[in-house]
Amino acid sequence: DSGVTQTPKHLITATGQRVTLRCSPRSGDLSVYWYQQSLDQGLQFLIQYYNGEERAKGNILERFSAQQFPDLHSELNLSSLELGDSALYFCASSPQGLNTEAFFGQGTRLTVV
Amino acid sequence: AQSVTQLGSHVSVSEGALVLLRCNYSSSVPPYLFWYVQYPNQGLQLLLKYTTGATLVKGINGFEAEFKKSETSFHLTKPSAHMSDAAEYFCAVSEAGRRALTFGSGTRLQVQP
Numbered sequence A: 001d002s003g004v005t006q007t008p009k010h011l012i013t014a015t016g017q018r019v020t021l022r023c024s025p026r027s028g029d030l031s032v033y034w035y036q037q038s039l040d041q042g043l044q045f046l047i048q049y050y051n052g053e054e055r056a057k058g059n060i061l062e063r064f065s066a067q068q069f070p071d072l073h074s075e076l077n078l079s080s081l082e083l084g085d086s087a088l089y090f091c092a093s094s095p096q097g098l099n100t101e102a103f104f105g106q107g108t109r110l111t112v113v
Numbered sequence B: 001a002q003s004v005t006q007l008g009s010h011v012s013v014s015e016g017a018l019v020l021l022r023c024n025y026s027s028s029v030p031p032y033l034f035w036y037v038q039y040p041n042q043g044l045q046l047l048l049k050y051t052t053g054a055t056l057v058k059g060i061n062g063f064e065a066e067f068k069k070s071e072t073s074f075h076l077t078k079p080s081a082h083m084s085d086a087a088e089y090f091c092a093v094s095e096a097g098r099r100a101l102t103f104g105s106g107t108r109l110q111v112q113p
Helices: none
Strands: A005-007 A010-013 A019-024 A031-038 A042-050 A053-057 A064-068 A074-078 A087-094 A108-112 B003-005 B010-014 B019-021 B024-026 B031-038 B044-050 B056-058 B064-068 B073-078 B087-095 B107-112
Touching (some): A005 A087, B024 B073, B073 B087
Parallel strands (some): A010 A108
Antiparallel strands (some): A031 A042, B064 B073
16 A cells, blocks of 8 residues: 555546546655556646645646645645546555655546447 | 657567566656556556665565666566566656656556466
């Protein structure tokens, strides 16, 4: 158990809908990262938050957004969903802004039908 | 820019044989390097990491990797494969730990009895 909790584990939704994925980092970790894992794109970095502020952006679509709350949990919002958004979404956390070690959650499997 | 290349999307070895999974990286500054393992329907688990110091790093489950700057490589090895090692392995890089991890495309390891 990495200590990173993601909910829900599975999500099935229709095209055009909006969903919210939730992540609770390890106790004390200030950084949260979101990754998307799909068969064709592999593991892609989406966005990083550090202590409530956006730190870095990767290949995140404009339809997607995220935030980190004062209690350090984070949410990834995916809107106007398309079939191609079906993927495994991972959250990871690390103690500081430096990537000395990132701990991954079990992921949320999103299926868009 | 940072990037990772993993040679061989599938590697098959016999139980008891040497495991060698290849990883080459590109980084404009000293890299932090990581190997993660992913079992089916699981998140990513850190096997080992190199940040600074000794170039031969030992990880969990008997794995080790050597950072070779001249070859820009960080290959993962294990002297004797076990059936439980069957999984997907990902190499990742972060430029001096200041950027989010960039992952390779992964290598699926099969262990034959």
